[in-house]
Amino acid sequence: MDVHPILDEWLEQWVWPTPFRGPGIDFRMRITTERLIPVWNRIVHQALERAKVLEERFNQGDYTGALGGYSGEGPRMSMNQMSTQLLSVPVAEQEKYLDLLRMRARQLWDEVKHGSLHADVLILGGHVQRETDLMAEAAANFRGSRSYFGLTASFPHIHPLARAAQNYHTEAGACLGIRCTLEVNEHPLAIHENLSQYYEELMHFMEGKYQMDMFCLTPEDQRPVEEALDYLLSPAFIESSGR
Amino acid sequence: MPTLRIDHDKCTECRMCYVACEEIGINAVYIDLEPRHRFEIDDTCTYPGCVVCLMYCPAPGSIVETETGRSLVPPPPELWRDPARRWPRESLPLPPQT
């Protein structure tokens, strides 16, 4: 399998660098090489194709993507996804996962920002005059993907480390997708919509990397990650999520 | 003078450096109160002996080697490729800085 140069560079910058040896890192390296790189490679190839479509849409004043982004991110995403996770760690375990909970709070902030960015595209692109106009538009308030909200809320009640699989794998996909978009797109609104999102998705990825390196030290700790990946890498999920 | 410095133009304040440094017991990253809640590194930082924050920082250019000004994010290969360079997490305290 030929690893795309964009993926190769990304692995070198963000995935391979480790601060120490240890079982958590060995575990992460194993699942990355065995299970994830083939999927990430496919994502890069797909994303490069999609980026061209997105650029064409921007050039034609078609803001379907921004409408979908607005309905998917922002306060809606924050409240559904993040608060579910914040509430899912048992009180007795809160101290152990405290900083991970703070990262969830941080992601609330990120997702609201992403909503603002999509709103910006819609306003600056002339689709609406004011953000409140979007309240009357179905496409700005509806998310068709069945799994979208359920999936992201479904892991934490299993085990806090199940979220690590999502942080690591799903956010890697998001990072690579945005990286490819930024590689291809020259439209200023496309860059505006995506630039800070890239940094923020990379932040969530790092959370997953960190959780695995530091906490996935025993087979018992690693199992929730493997099982979450079983779901995220299943054909049914990949098809429903469009990746 | 701390051996590492945070470049606030590049830092996105994700707090990963703070979290990682605290986890390994060094606690060299703190949150300044004025003018904003920005992250800073103090001189309990043991870089180049320790490179943990550099491995989890997602903001290119945001952590800088004070002496040379060079960016350490993404981390240069010489800081992580050599297995002999990395210390086992299990054995704390850290080895003496070379």
Added chain:
Amino acid sequence: MKVYISQEHCIACGLCREVCPEGAVHPKFQDIHHWFEVTPDACTGEAICLEYCPVPEALVQYEVATPSGV
């Protein structure tokens, strides 16, 4: 009078963006941070934002220079 955001002080809470009746506050264009900025042309100087901003020095009012001879 109009309002601008002092990036040195702003904590990017987003409240000004929410309360501005003109929608004059936007994420800072093509920026990697969470920062916001005011679009000067859209700002009508009502300064409702000032009533909600939690950081005293973050929102700054300024006089708009009027062209002379007009």
